[in-house]
Amino acid sequence: MFLSHGVNELGELVSIHDVSSGRVPLSCPFCGKSLIAKKGSQKEHHFAHDGQTCSDATVTLQMTALPLFDVEMGLSKTEITLLEKLSRWRSFSRTWLSSKQRAAFDELVVSGLVEFQEGDDRPRLSKSAKQLLTLNSHTGRYFSIPDYAELQEALFVAKEKQLLAYDRDHGTHTTKFFRLRLATILQQHLYVLRMCLEQDSVCYPLLKVGMTTRSIEERMTEICRDLDKFGRIQNIEVLGFLHHFGSLEKRLLTLIQPHQHKLGSLTEYSDVLSIPPHLLNEDIRNLGKRKVNGHECSVTYRHHQRKIRGGQRRSQLLNDRHLGRPSKKADTLLEDYPDVIRAYENGLSFRKASSETGRAINTVRKVYDVLKVRGRTI
Template identity: 30%
Template sequence: MWLKYGVTCDGELKNIEEVSRGKTQLTCLYCGGQLTAKKGKVKEHHFSHTTETCKPVNQRIKTKAFPRLPLYDNFNIQLKGEELEQLKILWKEYGAFNYPITKDLINFQWVLKKLMRSRDGNYQFTDLGKIPVGALSLNLFNQVQEPLMLEELAKLEKSANLAQAASLSSLPEKLADLQIYRAQLRRILLNSLYFLEIKADGQLFYKIGITTRQIEERIAEIQRDLKQHYSNVIVNLLGLWQHRGNVELYFKHRYKAFNYPIGSLTEYFKFADVKSVLNDLFEMEAKELSGAELGVMQCDHWRLNKSLPLPC
């Protein structure tokens, strides 16, 4: 886990992908120190302190405790490597065919509690348990993830409110955690998910992606990218889903066996039968923003009450 957000002098949050590599004019939310954008080819892109890393950030890097969206970019459900491999084996041999799984086949208790449910003395995969193996539909994935995201938001707001009420010295850190989480949530809510059909020099493949721009502008950009690899490119929009930026990475996880990289372009897929994929996408319910999500969407900053120093 790394620091992915810095703040401008106007109080606007900037993601690491929105800035150029090198020293920036951004400062750390936790200490106010200047930040440098680290955007190499080995480590994840992140901000580091231009001078010495502050204690709050250093602690969060060590403990991987930066606030993050549940089930957004990691689908292993906190399983250790050995547990994850056992789960994959169970799914391949039993779950995918809906065969009953007896308790003696499962030798890690945490999975029994969270990822399996008992039925007639045997066990079956829960919706949560299907996520690591990419077996959960996109619609059900949303139903699992969205409540977890809102629960985390409420938890961070409560923690900051309690720190404020008790005048705790940890209040600035609690507020910084909340602001970073809200920025991540706002980022995915602002994005629309798109699915494209691409015909290029006699080949047929597909692209998943997200955008905050007009889809026509994004398609024109994709055509320019593909023209570096193909002479004749036709792009058709098959679907567009507003406020569904949360789905893109799970789609890539679920359909990774069909990934079709083109040079450095990695969001392309080839499907022998795309109908089931389209059904998966179109079965997603239209996103209706909750009151909490509307609040996040309408405000770049946040405040727990009018006494906080960073108004919208």
């Protein structure tokens, strides 16, 4: 957990992304000591004290740690243990809890992770709480990246509710620092790169996962410079550049860590051939688009294919027939796919036309059928 904001002479909070590396004219928001901007290539960019870190900063940073980013389990060990117990108990009484557990229980209720139904004194776990227990169990390794992102977003909201209640009771401002911390991380973009590194006449296919606020071209230039001392890069390919999904970097690094390909002090490279294919093909591509407004975020598209198929199955059950995307009219097909028309006129087969134009074979077939009906000849 790092300090991401300092205070300028006007008393305004300044982000680490708005300053250059080295000593800066900023001070710690808690103790007033001078700060140094640390902006290396290994760790997350952050401010460090010009001396020993103050205790107030340490406590506040621990309280405002981001779930499933700064805190790998999502919640503290005490809270996770309490959720596990609540999921097993068929009855409940606060007298069964220690003083530490009672405090954790109250925070879980405030956050909405533990709920009460009307007329029932027994607490129940929310959907997010159940998912969190699954993630921290032995089956957690099967948790998909889109589901992980959705859970993380729910925990961001739950954490904010906890801190708002704490600030109201204690007159503190931890929520403000949490929102600043969250806004800083949400500005980070997730990138996934595949490259071939030649060492001693052997070509190693490698994967690199990271986060950045800059363009992918700038980051790739730095990566090539870092790898020059270990070998020659034959090619480098962008598998994904996902805006505002930098909060998932640590999850991906954890999943690919067993396949690590260590290069000197660089530990963030992995062997592509050993990584499960679904991680790169399905999980990454199903993340969708995340919209960010300060510390708030929303995902406008996720699991698109799964949602479409689910809707089609429901429609089939209700209407006793398959309902899919409406068919295009003949004129619309010809307007939308002039490249397929050229392929038809050049005498290309379905497969060849699909390969040349990048269109699906069914799309090519539909256009070809319209052209044949209209009497065009090859």
